[in-house]
Amino acid sequence: xxxxxxxxxxxxxxxxxxxxxxxxxxxxxxxxxxxxxxxxxxxxxxxxxxxxxxxxxxxxxxxxxxxxxxxxxxxxxxxxxxxxxxxxxxxxxxxxxxxxxxxxxxxxxxxxxxxxxxxxxxxxxxxxxxxxxxxxxxxxxxxxxxxxxxxxx
Amino acid sequence: xxxxxxxxxxxxxxxxxxxxxxxxxxxxxxxxxxxxxxxxxxxxxxxxxxxxxxxxxxxxxxxxxxxxxxxxxxxxxxxxxxxxxxxxxxxxxxxxxxxxxxxxxxxxxxxxxxxxxxxxxxxxxxxxxxxxxxxxxxxxxxxxxxx
Amino acid sequence: xxxxxxxxxxxxxxxxxxxxxxxxxxxxxxxxxxxxxxxxxxxxxxxxxxxxxxxxxxxxxxxxxxxxxxxxxxxxxxxxxxxxxxxxxxxxxxxxxxxxxxxxxxxxxxxxxxxxxxxxxxxxxxxxxxxxxxxxxxxxxxxxxxxxxxxxxxxxxxxxxxxxxxxxxxxxxxxxxxxxxxxxxxxxxxxxxxxxxxxxxxxxxxxxxxxxxxxxxxxxxxxxxxxxxxxxxxxxxxxxxxxxxxxxxxxxxxxxxxxxxxxxxxxxxxxxxxxxxxxxxxxxxxxxxxxxxxxxxxxxxxxxxxxxxxxxxxxxxxxxxxxxxxxxxxxxxxxxxxxxxxxxxxxxxxxxxxxxxxxxxxxxxxxxxxxxxxxxxxxxxxxxxxxxxxxxxxxxxxxxxxxxxxxxxxxxxxxxxxxxxxxxxxxxxxxxxxxxxxxxxxxxxxxxxxxxxxxxxxxxxxxxxxxxxxxxxxxxxxxxxxxxxxxxxxxxxxxx
Numbered sequence: 001x002x003x004x005x006x007x008x009x010x011x012x013x014x015x016x017x018x019x020x021x022x023x024x025x026x027x028x029x030x031x032x033x034x035x036x037x038x039x040x041x042x043x044x045x046x047x048x049x050x051x052x053x054x055x056x057x058x059x060x061x062x063x064x065x066x067x068x069x070x071x072x073x074x075x076x077x078x079x080x081x082x083x084x085x086x087x088x089x090x091x092x093x094x095x096x097x098x099x100x101x102x103x104x105x106x107x108x109x110x111x112x113x114x115x116x117x118x119x120x121x122x123x124x125x126x127x128x129x130x131x132x133x134x135x136x137x138x139x140x141x142x143x144x145x146x147x148x149x150x151x152x153x
Numbered sequence: 154x155x156x157x158x159x160x161x162x163x164x165x166x167x168x169x170x171x172x173x174x175x176x177x178x179x180x181x182x183x184x185x186x187x188x189x190x191x192x193x194x195x196x197x198x199x200x201x202x203x204x205x206x207x208x209x210x211x212x213x214x215x216x217x218x219x220x221x222x223x224x225x226x227x228x229x230x231x232x233x234x235x236x237x238x239x240x241x242x243x244x245x246x247x248x249x250x251x252x253x254x255x256x257x258x259x260x261x262x263x264x265x266x267x268x269x270x271x272x273x274x275x276x277x278x279x280x281x282x283x284x285x286x287x288x289x290x291x292x293x294x295x296x297x298x299x300x
Numbered sequence: 301x302x303x304x305x306x307x308x309x310x311x312x313x314x315x316x317x318x319x320x321x322x323x324x325x326x327x328x329x330x331x332x333x334x335x336x337x338x339x340x341x342x343x344x345x346x347x348x349x350x351x352x353x354x355x356x357x358x359x360x361x362x363x364x365x366x367x368x369x370x371x372x373x374x375x376x377x378x379x380x381x382x383x384x385x386x387x388x389x390x391x392x393x394x395x396x397x398x399x400x401x402x403x404x405x406x407x408x409x410x411x412x413x414x415x416x417x418x419x420x421x422x423x424x425x426x427x428x429x430x431x432x433x434x435x436x437x438x439x440x441x442x443x444x445x446x447x448x449x450x451x452x453x454x455x456x457x458x459x460x461x462x463x464x465x466x467x468x469x470x471x472x473x474x475x476x477x478x479x480x481x482x483x484x485x486x487x488x489x490x491x492x493x494x495x496x497x498x499x500x501x502x503x504x505x506x507x508x509x510x511x512x513x514x515x516x517x518x519x520x521x522x523x524x525x526x527x528x529x530x531x532x533x534x535x536x537x538x539x540x541x542x543x544x545x546x547x548x549x550x551x552x553x554x555x556x557x558x559x560x561x562x563x564x565x566x567x568x569x570x571x572x573x574x575x576x577x578x579x580x581x582x583x584x585x586x587x588x589x590x591x592x593x594x595x596x597x598x599x600x601x602x603x604x605x606x607x608x609x610x611x612x613x614x615x616x617x618x619x620x621x622x623x624x625x626x627x628x629x630x631x632x633x634x635x636x637x638x639x640x641x642x643x644x645x646x647x648x649x650x651x652x653x654x655x656x657x658x659x660x661x662x663x664x665x666x667x668x669x670x671x672x673x674x675x676x677x678x679x680x681x682x683x684x685x686x687x688x689x690x691x692x693x694x695x696x697x698x699x700x701x702x703x704x705x706x707x708x709x710x711x712x713x714x715x716x717x718x719x720x721x722x723x724x725x726x727x728x729x730x731x732x733x734x735x736x737x738x739x740x741x742x743x744x745x746x747x748x749x750x751x752x753x754x755x756x757x758x759x760x761x762x763x764x765x766x767x768x769x770x771x772x773x774x775x776x777x778x779x780x781x782x783x784x785x786x787x788x789x790x791x792x793x794x795x796x
Binding site: 071072073075076078079082083086091093095 | 302303306310313314316317318319320321322323359360361362363407411
Binding site: 196 | 463471530
C-alpha cells in the first residue's frame with residue numbers, strides 16, 4: 001500500500017492531541033458537555049486516523065490489546081460501578097463524590113460516576129477497534145469473485 | 154421553527170419509506186437511517202417550546218428547554234448508530250457472498266416461482282401432446298382456451 | 301430489593317463483559333455463562349417469592365424517585381416470566397455447549413447470548429417505557445448477531461429481513477414514545493397509566509393501536525408475523541430455540557403489560573384483539589400444515605400459538621389473562637424444547653426435512669420420547685400442561701360469551717395435532733432413513749451428545765412439572781392477573 005507523506009506527518013502530530021481531547025472530554029463529562037461515550041468516540045477517531053495513515057498494522061502497533069479485552073473490561077467496570085453503591089447501602093447506580101488530597105498534585109475531586117463513564121469509553125473504543133479489525137483487513141471469504149480486486153489495492 | 158421541524162420529519166418519513174421499498178440493500182439502509190432520524194426528530198419535537206439548555210447557573214431566568222427529549226433522542230441515536238453499523242456489515246457480507254447488493258428472494262417466493270414454472274412446463278407439454286395427437290390443432294388456441 | 305431487582309440484568313451484563321475479556325478460553329466462557337445465568341435464575345426465583353408474598357416491588361435507579369428517575373418494578377407477572385426465561389436460557393446454553401458448531405467456533409457466542417439474556421430480563425423488570433425500548437434494543441441487537449452467526453448466505457438473507465423488520469418496529473417504538481411524551485409529558489409506565497384518562501377517547505385508542513403494532517411485530521401476530529417463519533429456522537439450533545421460546549413471548553408480555561396497565565378496558569380494542577387472535581391462530585396453523593421441515597413447521601406453530609395468548613388478553617377478564625399468562629409460560633418451555641428436538645434430529649440424522657429422514661423412533665428412541673411429550677402438550681392432549689392452558693383459555697372464552705373464537709381455537713387445536721402427527725409420521729416412524737450416518741460415539745448411539753440430550757431432557761421435565769404443579773401455578777397466574785386488571789398496588793408502589 002502506498003503511504004502519503006503529508007497524511008503520515010499530520011497524523012503523527014494530531015494523534016496525541018486527539019487522545020488528550022478524548023481524555024479531557026471523558027474527565028469533564030460529569031458537570032459539562034462530554035462524557036464516556038463522546039470521549040471514547042474521540043479517542044476512537046484518533047485511532048481511526050492511525051488506520052487511515054498506516055492501515056490495520058499501524059492500529060495493531062498503536063493499541064497492544066485485543067478489542068475484545070478492552071470492550072469486556074469496560075463492560076465489567078461499568079457493571080461493577082453500578083453494583084458497588086448497593087453494598088454501601090445505597091440504591092443501584094447511585095454515585096458519591098469525595099475530595100482527595102494527593103501529594104505533589106493537590107486537591108482532586110472524584111466522582112464515582114467517573115468510573116462508569118470510563119467503562120463506557122472503553123466499550124466504545126473497543127467497538128471502534130473491532131470495526132477497524134473487521135473491515136480494515138480483507139476478510140476471509142468463501143468464493144469471493146472480488147477478492148483479487150481487494151488485495152490489489 | 155416547529156413547523157420546519159415537523160415538515161422535515163414528514164419529509165424524512167416519506168423518503169425513508171420510499172427508499173425502504175427499494176430492492177438495493179444500500180438504499181434500504183439509507184432509508185432506514187432516514188426513518189430513524191425522522192423518529193428522533195419527532196422525539197425532539199415532543200419536548201414542546203424552545204429554550205436555553207437547562208444547565209444550572211447558566212439560565213438567567215430564561216425559558217429552559219425540556220432536557221428530557223434530547224436525552225431520549227441521544228440514546229436512540231446511539232442505538233441506531235450501532236444497528237446501522239451492523240446492517241452495513243451484513244450488506245458487506247451479502248456483497249461478498251453474492252457479488253451484488255440486491256435483496257434476495259425469500260424461500261417461499263422461490264418455491265412459488267418454481268411451482269409456477271412447473272405449471273407452465275406442464276401446459277407446454279400438454280400442448281405438445283395435444284399437437285401430436287391431432288396435428289390440425291395449433292398450440293396457440295389451447296393455451297388461450299386454458300387461460 | 302435494591303439489589304435483587306437489577307441483579308438478573310447486572311449478572312448477565314457483567315458476565316458478558318467477563319466473557320468478552322476471556323474471549324480465547326472457551327472453558328472460562330462456559331463457566332462465566334453458567335454462573336451468570338444461574339445467578340439470574342436464583343434472583344428471579346427470589347423476586348417471584350417476594351412479589352407473591354408482598355406485592356409489587358420497586359428499585360429506584362441512581363436514587364431518583366419514580367417519575368423522574370428510572371425505576372425497576374416487578375410484580376408477579378414479571379417474576380413468573382423471569383423465572384421461566386432463566387430456566388430456558390440456562391438449559392439452551394448447556395445445549396449449545398454440547399452442540400458442535402456455533403458455540404465452539406464463535407468466541408462471540410457467549411457474550412452476545414448473555415447480552416440477550418440481560419435484555420430479556422430488563423424487559424420484564426423495567427417500569428419505564430423508554431427503558432423498555434432500551435431493553436428491547438439490547439435484546440434485538442444481540443439477536444441480530446446471533447441469527448447471522450456463521451455468515452452463511454441463507455443466514456444473511458433471512459437475517460436481513462429480520463433486522464429490517466425489527467428496525468422498522470423500533471422506529472415505531474420511538475414514534476410511540478415521542479407521541480406519548482408530547483401528549484402526557486412522561487414515559488414512566490405508572491405515570492402514563494395515571495394520566496391516560498386525561499386524553500380524549502380517540503387518542504387513547506390510537507395509542508393502544510400503536511402499541512399493538514410495536515409489540516405485535518415482536519410477538520408475530522397475524523398481519524405482522526411473516527418475517528418469523530422465514531428467519532428463525534436458518535439460525536443455529538440453540539439460537540432458534542431461544543428465539544422461539546423467548547422473544548415472541550417478550551412481545552406478548554409487553555402487550556399484556558401495556559394493554560392492561562396503560563390502556564383501560566375498551567370494548568372496541570377487546571373485539572379487535574379477539575379477531576386478530578382468531579386470524580393468527582388459523583393462518584399460523586395452516587402455514588404449518590403446508591411445510592415439510594420440522595423447524596419450519598414449528599416456526600409456524602409459534603405464530604399459531606401466539607393467537608391463543610392474544611385471545612386470553614382480548615377477553616380482558618381475570619380468568620382470560622390468567623390463562624394467557626399460564627399459556628405463555630408453558631409455551632416458552634414447549635417451543636424451546638421442540639425446536640431443540642428439531643435440532644437433535646438435524647444433528648443425529650443430518651437433516652430436519654420430513655421427506656429426507658425417517659424411522660428415528662427405532663434408531664434413536666430417546667429422541668422420539670423427547671419429541672412426543674412436548675408435542676402432545678402443544679396439541680393440548682390431557683394430562684399435559686398444554687391441555688390445562690388451552691382449557692383455561694376456552695373456559696374463560698366461554699364465560700365471556702365469545703363462542704366463535706373459542707370454536708376457532710378448538711379447530712386450530714385439532715389441526716395442531718394433525719401437524720404434530722405429520723412430523724411424527726415423517727421423521728419418527730417408517731423405515732430408518734438417515735441423510736448422514738453419525739460418526740461420533742454418543743451421537744451414533746442416542747442421536748446427540750450428552751449435554752444436548754441432558755438440556756432437552758431437563759426442559760421436557762420442566763414442561764411435565766408445569767402439568768404436575770399446574771394447580772398452584774395456575775392460582776399464582778390468577779393472582780398475577782387480578783393484580784394486572786386492578787393495578788392499584790402497582791401504581792401505589794411506583795408513585796407513593
